[in-house]
Amino acid sequence: MKTDLSKRAMRAERAVVTRHELLYGEYRVLQMHVPAVARAVQPGQFVHLEIPGLDDAILRRPFSVFKADDAMLSVLYKPVGKGTRAMTSIRVDDEISLIGPLGHGFPTSHDVAKPVLVAGGYGMAALYLVACALKSSGTIFMGGRSAGDILCVDEFEAIDWDVRIATEDGSRGTRGFVTVALDEYVAGLPDAREVEYFACGPNAMLKAVCDRALANDQKAWLSVDRHMGCGVGACLVCVQRIRDPESRNGDWHWERVCSEGPVFESREIVWDDDE
C-alpha cells in the first residue's frame, strides 16, 4: 500500500450542526462547525459521520465535502437509504461524531488547459471545491434523471464556470445521459487532448468518462464510489482493482478507495465486468 497512513491529517471531532435544511428539491445541506477538519479539507476528500438514531445499523456513513472554510464544513445529501433517512432528524446544535478529512482527493495545483468537470447526483456538490481550487475555470457537465436532480448551478456560475445540463427525461437541458452533451462539446474543440476531466458520480458515469479519456488521449480523475466499512484503511472492504504500472499483461492489485482513493486516474482503474 503506497499511503503512509500514520502521516494523515485526519482526526475524530465532535461537530456541532449549524445549519440543516432543504437546498434543492429533496437534497439537504448539513453544515457543521468543525474547524480542525474544515481547514484541512482538500477537494475530493470525504468525511465519515456517525449518524444518530441509526438503531441497529452499526457503520458510519461517508460523505463528500460540499463546502469547507476556516470553521464550517458542509455536506449535501438526499434521503434515499437507511442512513440518509435517519439524517433528516438531525437538528441545529446537535453534536455529530465526524472523522476526517479522509482519502486522496483531486489534484488541482497543476496547470490544466481545459478543465472539464463531469458530475452526477451528489457529485455536483463534491466537485464544487475542485472548481474553486483549479487555477482557471472551465466547463461543468451535470447529469441527472430530471430537473430536480440538478444541483449547485448558481454556485458554479458565480465562480465563472460554464454549466451544461443534461437530464434523462429532458426536463432541463439536453435530453439523455450527460455523455451526450459532453461528446458534442468535445467534438467541437480544435484539440480534444487539451481536456482534463474531473468526475464524480455513479460508477457507470465514471466508466463512460474513463472510456472517452482513453479513446481521446485525455487525463481523467475519477472519484470512485464503493461500499465502505471503516473509512480509514483498516477493514479492506472498499477496494478497487488498480493496474500494476509496469505490467504489460493486465496484472492488477487492490487499493483502498478510502485511503489511496477515492480519486484515481482513468488509466489506473480496472473496472469490474458488470460496470
Added chain:
Amino acid sequence: MSEPAPDLRVKLGALELSNPVMVASGTFGYGPEYANLVDIDRLGALVVKGIRMQPTTGNSTPRAVEVASGMINAIGLPGPGVEGFIETYIPFLETHTVPVIVNIWGCTIEEYGEVAARLDQVDRVDALELNVSCPNIKQGSTMFGTHPEMVEQVVRHVRERTRKTIIPKLAPNVADVPRFAQICEGAGADAISLINSVPAMAIDIETRRPMLANTTGGLTGPAIHPIAVKQVWEAAGAVSIPVIGMGGIVSAKEAIEFMIAGATAVAVGTANFSDPTVSLDVIDGIAEYLSRHGMRSVNELIGSIDLRKG
C-alpha cells in the same frame, strides 16, 4: 481518601498485558491505520490482521454488507505475507510499546509452522494467534477449525516452531466448543480466543443475487455477542489456560460480561470501525466497574459468574 485504581493486569501464558482489552484481528489493520486517532499504547494488545507466508490478494467486491446489528464480511484475508509484514509494519510497531499479537494462517499445516518459525525470530512480536477458523477461505482454515485432529496438528506443529505465546482462535460453528478448547490446551496452546465470525449470508431480494461476491461470509458485531458469551463460558469451564472473549463488544458492558463468563481478556472488533477509541472507553469502563464493585484486581472479575438459582 480515594481508593487506589484497580489493578487491570492479566497474563496470557508468559505474556503480561497492562489491561485485558485488545483489538481483534482484521478490525485494526496493522496499527498505523488508527494511530492518529487512538493512543494505541494504551491497548492491552494489538492483534494485527492475518498473515500467511505469501502475499494474498483477497476476495472480489462487494466484500461486506451491513445487516441488523452487525455486518457480514468476506474480505478473504488479503495481506502482505510474512516478509512484507515484517518489512512494512515492524518499523512502525517498533516506535510503540503495545504488545503485538500476530494472527497467522496457512493453507497447510506446514505453512502455519513456517510463518510461526519466521515470526519467532522477530522480537517485536509477542504472541501468535492461530486462525484456524476463518469462514472465508475456501480450501484452508475452515477445514482446520472444524476438524479436531486438524486443529490439534496445527497447534502441535506451531508449538514445536516457536517459544512465543500461541493462541488458537476457535470457530463458533462446531457442535462441541469445549472439546476443541481442550484439544488446543493438550496440544500446547498458551491461551485460546473465540469466537471467530459466524458463517452467514444475505441476498438482495430484487436481483436475487447474494450481497457478497464470495456468496457467503462471516457475521460480526452485536448480533453475535450472546452466542459468543455462551461459547466463552463453556470453553472457560473446560480448560485451565486463559480464554480471550470476543464477539460484539461495543462498550464495557459486553467486555465485563465475557470476563464474568470466564474470559481473562477480551477483544473489540467491528465496533472499532464506527468508534475508533471504543477500546479505550472499554478499559476505563472496566476500571470504573471494578471500583464500583469493590474489586481491587480485574482477576477477581474473571469467571465470577453466579449460577445459583433464584
